[in-house]
Amino acid sequence: MRDTLTAVITETVESLIADGRLRLASVPDVHVERPRDPSHGDWSTNVALVSAKSAGMVPRDIAAMLAAELRQRLAGVAEAIEIAGPGFINVRLARDVVADVVTRIRDEGDSFGAGERTGKLVQVEFVSANPVGPLHVGHGRWAALGDSIARILEHAGDDVQREFYVNDAGVQMDIFAASVSARYLELCGVEAEFPEDGYRGTYIIDIAREIFDAEGTCWIEATAENREAHFKEQAYTAVLEHLKRVLSGMGVGFDVWFSERTLHAAGADGVTAIERGIARLREAGYLYEQDGALWFRSTDFGDDKDRVLKKADGSYTYFAADIAYHADKYDRGFDLVIDIWGADHHGYVKRMEAAVAALGHPGKLEVIIGQLVNLFRNGEVVRMSKRTGEMVTFEDLLDEVGVDAARYFFLRRSTDQPVDFDIALAKERSSENPVYYVQYAHARICSILRKASGADTADESVDVAAVAEGIAAGPAELALLGSEPGTLAGEAELGLLRKLAEFPEVVAIAARQRAPHKLATYAEDLAATFHGFYTHCQVVVDDPALRNARLALADASRIVLARALGLLGVTAPERM
């Protein structure tokens, strides 16, 4: 509708210029928006204000001229076109046009609000936690974030691939192995020194015990090197399984688990991916040697300082591997790569962007920085100690509050805002908890549909979708919605229709801004609008036409609520 109006208004302005009634050098960009205040109608444009100065006219005069013309051109679509304030032109749509959204939603179902397929292939890489320990709550947020962004982009029309980068190479893996080894020896009753910078979490002991139970004391005699090499793989596998289990348990699946080790392994030509990546940068002329190390001149691309790729001792930095990794991504044909990193890595963004640009893909990397999560319980900060390894893991949190509440709380806030997560509140099944507020609206609609089928509202055998399918509401019935404007019932119906019509725009904006929280805000808004409709309008009334019209409206609300929640990865229960 917005596009239609924009086009019609633009044509109107053009014709006014053509017959000389409006003196403008060029046609202004027509901006059509939804007024905040519903009394201003469904749509509003500010063209008169924008063109006033260059046309040398008073805004309201231009508006009057345009409005007169638009009343002709929009006959049948618009019920009223008015001038308001300093020169806005407000368009109130005809009621049948407004009510038509119900038919569209019920026809399109889950694909309502979907964008045209763009053919664009986007990769979203997220979580990518080091496989040396359990996920913490921050990882949980980034998992929810990446997954939701992927869902939203898919709905908006892109093709999306989800990827997890496994940092299974590097010194943290050695420290990890040494930590397990020390715990293992302790279990064997052997005096062992715990590594200075080792991982002190109790999960290390659990892993060591698993090995001890399965393989006994046979590794006591082995050299530290052999023992740790063996333990590294055992422990790595255990942690990787944990990661996969927890993530899939919250409904987050990855298309690719990309192992960093593959970048260090020589291919058929005996060359590693890291070396190939470095060679590409060298050919492009961005490398130099200094102090025995190999440097990347990232300052050419706005980084604060140049970065080392190959250390003086001959080993590669993490960054070198990451460059090879990103080179590989673009080799795989992605049009856009989105990396989601924790706030603690934001200092790394510029060099990565520099590397991607140097590889010949400027602008094709987008790094989203997810802020952290602060845990509370009844308003008290939950303390966690890195030193002792005492912490609430993400798995603990999921066990306690459930997937829906966890995902919803993580996504409710904008990405660049830290989340204060109150465990007690997330568990609370009350009005204070927004996730239940939205889900309740959905369950309530399902209950109405069960009622409408003639069954008891609690009858679990009723197939809600089938009942919805059977509701016949054509233009004649839908015309009853909002037919009594000015009454509480009429306004409630119209308000709900308008709110439903906003959904496609919300999806588009959320996709463009990579902002799942817009869906959460919208879902709460829609739920509130529905609750208002519910209080003012009896749905299951005797008059069959009005009943079907309201049932169809409720059904459309159900579909959109479920879709909004679905894009957040939150379920829409039929009863609670």
Added chain:
RNA sequence: GCGCCCUUAGCUCAGCCGGAUAGAGCGUCUGACUACGAAUCAGAAGGUCGCAGGUUCGAAUCCUGCAGGGCGCGCCA
């Protein structure tokens, strides 16, 4: 010191491709269950949008400077 993010109601936050009287939840105060789920709804009170300039017909929104808070600045990963 440099870089990024944040600063809106008592609290937690939306609103930010510039628009009309700045919104929601919680908390406080009033009301509404003999109708489809009260996990709900209706209403009241509550704000110099951190400060100062600038751009504009118009700024919470864009630009600059300043102040306060968070995070990051390794030949670690």
